[in-house]
Amino acid sequence: MILLLEQLFNGLQLGVTLFLLASGLTLVFGIMGLINLSHGSLYMVGAYITATVTQYSGSFFIGLCAAIVTAAILGVIIEYLIMRHLYHRDHLYQVLATFGLILFFNESVQMIWGSQPLYINIPPSLDFTVKLFGQAGYPAYRLAIIALGIFILLILYLFIFYSKIGMLTRAGSSNREMVQALGVNINKLYTGIFAFGAVLSALAGGLAGPIYAVEIGMGESVLILAFVVIVIGGIGSIKGSFISALVIGIVDTLGRAYLPQFFKTFMSASDGAAVGGSLASIAIYLLMAVILVFKPKGLFTRL
Amino acid sequence: MISLNRSNCVIIVTFIALLALPPVLASIGESYYISIVTKILIYALVGVSLDLIIGQAGLVSFGHAAFFGMGAYVCGVLSHHGSNGLLVFYLFPGTSNALLTWPIAVIVCMLLGLLVGIISLRTAGVYFIMITLALAQMVYFLIISIPQYGGEDGLGLYGRNELAGVDLNDDTQFYYVCLLCLVFYLAGSIKLTRSSLGLIIKAAKFNQQRLVALGISPFKYQLLIFVFSAAGAGLAGALMANLTQYVSPDYLHWNLSGKFLIIVILGGIGSLFGGFYGALILLGLEEVLSSYTDHWHFVVGVILIIMVLTSRQGFYASITGKKT
């Protein structure tokens, strides 16, 4: 029972990380119609910057801030030099150019940091465990990530539904020509949104640093998970990505924890572990396939 | 009678050059290159098959490595059991006869293509891209979760398959077999696109609603071409397993799916023949760049971005003057 609770929280934590990634991705797609594969590269860059700056400054918080600032600057530069020219192009070309960016970032990171993975220590102030329901301890750092994720969802929600820029963002997703004809420089808005997405992605990377290894390509597998999240949630929907990110996080985590055990109850130990393990690794994709059979456009539509 | 226009000349010259290549390389003592050109032929086969979906149906499949890798693994696993004598999944014996392993690889890939196609063809546009990517990722994780077949390390093979009358372990003979496979698949693809089925698929690319209004549902035609495309990639995978005598999870990796897309774009979308030139350019570039620097992916990435931002026509179009 306690183990189940612990796994549930692990699932939530993965879900929140995925949400940070998916929300930027879904905003950029929903509003600008751009599919951005290099979103995961910013996750990786965020983790590397956090690791390095944390090491030099001794403060994880300063490391995170450095990652956020770097991502914002990179986001503006990438949008201005590359993405801006892709909004009206076919998705195929968006895929190719952003695939080129992945190659670029992976090699750049390798040139700067080498190919050995880096490790970040959990910040001392959060390096303790919290008793859940009076029983076994759960790492405070992971709880902090869950809390931060929910906080960012609230911020995003307030931003999108109550700020003027949020209104323009929603207006732009339905009729960008009209937004311009009413005197709004939509290019500036797009640059801002793209950089904002980059910041969320880098933040997710920085936060993931103390939990997973910081290594080249770390953004790619999580990016594909984020794709699954936004396909299930409905592309362009923040609410949809939040719900589906949590579902994916929990299904994936629980599947890996329990499916092998489940199959062992009626199979030999090694076969059960193999079948259960295989099934766990593809559970979320199966979930996506099933949902798409009933809802080809995902669970929620639009902002 | 084939008319001698510019594009046909280019194709004929290329074909003659490919036929003459092994003796030429042997005479100048550079036989090493023959396996590189074989790899180009195999990638060209994937390029042609992917171009069927992108160029003809207008759908961007970002999961083509799944079929390529699946073909390689089916061929590899059968050969693996063929040599160690154990049963595949405790059910049936393995074999290293190419006349069995290759067709079985193709058939398994067609079934996989049918499954992926049924799910993904319900959608279009960016959903199609992401779903094919996700489903390919599923195949990747499924296969690396089987420890018996090497997991993340891949599976080494004991030599190439056997084919009556041909020694596949001879690089030159294997090269000609690959060339033959490419030519046959290309001929099949061209026949398919010129049939009424090909016309329906092209029509669906431009106006699906009108087609539906005419009483034609494009779904089953799109599915058919998707399955045919998966077959081509699967065959290429089986050939690749034979070429390298090794099957690796890299063959299933989404990075490879990206490379296949690059091949199609470099060659020129919708040109079919372009697949060869795309593979030639990409692998040639890799070969040259990697001899200068370890960070050649960096250069490929930059070239790719510049290419997308500046041009819209593929290489095949620029040498044949044909608009694709």
Added chain:
Amino acid sequence: MKMRASQAMMLEVRHLSVCYGLSQILEDVALSVNKADIVTLLGRNGMGKTTTLKTIMGLARSHRGEIIFDNQRIDQLPSWKIAQMGIGYVPEGRQIFPNLTVRENLIATCRSELGQSWHEQEIYSLFPRLAERKHNMGAQLSGGEQQMLAIGRALMTNPKLLILDEATEGLAPLLRQEIWRCLEKLKSLNQSILIVDKNINDLLNIADLHFIIEKGQIVWQGDSDQLKKSKTVINKHLAI
């Protein structure tokens, strides 16, 4: 007849030509709007009225000619700059944002500068219907309410010139009256307006100057008195 030459020019279009691909839509169009005037652009469907307005707004590009607004050339500017200089646009088909509430539609793109300026409350007193539906989504409004919202939204940018494309198209007579009342109110506030509509009789009462466009060319211009007198003009160029 009033002396118009002495009044300040708000908008002037000279020798405007526009092509879509190979077909020429506008040829040598010239028209002008003076400060505090209501000017109409009349003509049958497909004659180039909407294209003229879109070109002024920077949503279509001209091949030749000049568009001068407030003493500045605007024909090469992006549409957002043109709008920021002080043109409020009410497009054909209203094009309000369906996923925003009425209130959000008004304030998302609002701009206020010094001096006389429109605020949310004034829009509601101009169109009380909108106040009632403040928190409804744009998509839930009727055609008439959408039209009021589109006008309100444009006014919220505090424009020097308001451009209305098909101001009353598809509206019931009562709602149409409400739009005309609104325009009269705006006229009394010295708002310059360029309007396209098919209800000539209503326009004759409130507009100062009329331009008639046919096959991409201005074929007649004059004030309401002149237009009232020339039945032949109306029959030839405007009667359906």
